[in-house]
Amino acid sequence: MALNIQAVRGMNDILPEATPRWARFEAAAREVFAQYGYREIRMPVVEPTALFVRGVGEHTDIVEKEMYTFVDALNGESLSLRPEGTAGCVRAVLEHNLLYPGPQRLWYSGPMFRHERPQKGRYRQFHQFGLEAFGYPGPDIDAEQIILSARLWRALSIPMPALHINSLGSGAERAQHREELIRYLEAHREFLDEDARRRLYTNPLRVLDSKNPAMQNLIASAPKLLDHLGEASRAHFDGLRRHLDRAGVAYEVNPRLVRGLDYYNFTVFEWVSDRLGSQGTICGGGRYDGLVEIFGGKPAPGCGFGIGVERVILLLEESEPAVASAPDAYLVFAGEAAGECAPRLAEQLRDAGWRIVQHCGGGGFKAQMKKADASGATFALLVGDDEAQAGTITVKPLRGGEQETLAPDALLRRYQPKH
Numbered sequence: 001m002a003l004n005i006q007a008v009r010g011m012n013d014i015l016p017e018a019t020p021r022w023a024r025f026e027a028a029a030r031e032v033f034a035q036y037g038y039r040e041i042r043m044p045v046v047e048p049t050a051l052f053v054r055g056v057g058e059h060t061d062i063v064e065k066e067m068y069t070f071v072d073a074l075n076g077e078s079l080s081l082r083p084e085g086t087a088g089c090v091r092a093v094l095e096h097n098l099l100y101p102g103p104q105r106l107w108y109s110g111p112m113f114r115h116e117r118p119q120k121g122r123y124r125q126f127h128q129f130g131l132e133a134f135g136y137p138g139p140d141i142d143a144e145q146i147i148l149s150a151r152l153w154r155a156l157s158i159p160m161p162a163l164h165i166n167s168l169g170s171g172a173e174r175a176q177h178r179e180e181l182i183r184y185l186e187a188h189r190e191f192l193d194e195d196a197r198r199r200l201y202t203n204p205l206r207v208l209d210s211k212n213p214a215m216q217n218l219i220a221s222a223p224k225l226l227d228h229l230g231e232a233s234r235a236h237f238d239g240l241r242r243h244l245d246r247a248g249v250a251y252e253v254n255p256r257l258v259r260g261l262d263y264y265n266f267t268v269f270e271w272v273s274d275r276l277g278s279q280g281t282i283c284g285g286g287r288y289d290g291l292v293e294i295f296g297g298k299p300a301p302g303c304g305f306g307i308g309v310e311r312v313i314l315l316l317e318e319s320e321p322a323v324a325s326a327p328d329a330y331l332v333f334a335g336e337a338a339g340e341c342a343p344r345l346a347e348q349l350r351d352a353g354w355r356i357v358q359h360c361g362g363g364g365f366k367a368q369m370k371k372a373d374a375s376g377a378t379f380a381l382l383v384g385d386d387e388a389q390a391g392t393i394t395v396k397p398l399r400g401g402e403q404e405t406l407a408p409d410a411l412l413r414r415y416q417p418k419h
């Protein structure tokens with residue numbers, strides 16, 4: 001019996017029709033990141049589970065229920081597929097002493113894995129382009145990253161998403177707010193849903209993130225962290241706002257923005273598109289000044305973000321027609337002599353940068369020309385017995401225009417590859 005094996009639910013193939021759009025996003029992101037001096041780093045997809053438990057946080061959804069965790073059968077070590085890139089980036093930076101010479105601006109990309117319920121814009125394998133800066137304590141770097149991301153949205157010509165910003169304050173301020181929040185939620189226990197009750201003592205801040213309509217009144221009057229900021233946190237947040245105002249980047253202060261990972265302090269932000277339904281956040285990030293120290297490094301502030309590539313691709317699909325990846329030419333040839341010289345001619349043209357699909361599988365000129373048409377190529381290059389003998393090629397423009405027969409050198413002078 002034939003096996004019918006399909007891709008794992010929530011893990012998608014990205015087909016040839018879609019990859020040119022991905023490549024366009026990737027090229028734009030690389031270019032914009034480089035424009036601001038970020039350098040690429042590549043980390044493994046698998047890391048010790050403890051990295052995420054300590055880094056992302058024991059009581060986060062990601063660690064509690066979304067990680068792909070397994071035991072390495074060879075040594076019994078618990079490993080996990082990375083659910084995000086920041087923790088691995090911090091590990092790599094420390095392992096290779098990258099902060100020794102001074103601050104660092106880094107970026108990375110690749111697949112991340114979270115065992116979430118799949119839906120449009122939410123997958124179990126998804127891709128991020130992320131960046132992290134280490135060693136910069138001021139709000140100038142927070143602003144830089146936000147301004148950089150706005151430049152990327154413009155470069156991609158996607159409708160400008162809304163920018164939400166908030167401050168989570170310092171650890172001490174959060175602890176104080178947490179106490180107050182727990183007291184408030186305890187006093188209104190009868191209005192809490194099951195999820196909120198579960199989180200009441202482990203991650204009460206996340207209760208404020210609940211989408212449950214029945215809890216919105218309760219959430220609206222809950223004590224706000226933004227009202228508990230001390231002088232330094234307030235100054236940092238005001239500084240960020242000034243930088244954004246000066247750069248002309250519009251934002252909305254959203255006191256309910258808490259993010260789903262535990263490492264944040266001070267600035268957090270999200271870019272949210274209104275075109276993607278409930279999975280509208282295309283980019284999220286913020287500052288994590290304590291994370292390097294947690295992993296045994298000399299304290300160094302950090303700030304970064306992650307872009308959900310699939311979500312940006314959905315926006316690109318909406319705003320631009322399919323991008324073709326057609327060759328410059330399709331090489332049609334028949335006859336023994338042509339069979340000998342046509343592949344050589346194709347190599348010669350490729351040396352000059354042409355993209356040429358060479359016909360394979362034989363057949364007559366007519367059948368081959370049909371293939372040439374269907375390939376979307378700009379030209380068909382024909383080599384028959386006559387051309388083979390004379391050392392020429394017949395160039396037939398497939399989107400209108402006269403055909404002509406030329407020597408390869410003349411062809412290279414006369415026609416430029418279009419791609």
Ligand code: HAM
Pocket residue numbers: 083084085086114116121122123124125126127128130131132260261281282283284285286287303304305306307308309310311
């Ligand atoms: P995050 O908000 O968990 O942050 O993920 C960043 C982005 O990845 C989200 O805004 C979303 O676009 C995308 N994303 C997350 N989960 C999924 C999913 N299941 N399917 C599709 N897309 C998804 C982080 O991961 C942090 N490491 C960002 C960061 C870097 N903060 C500081 N530095």
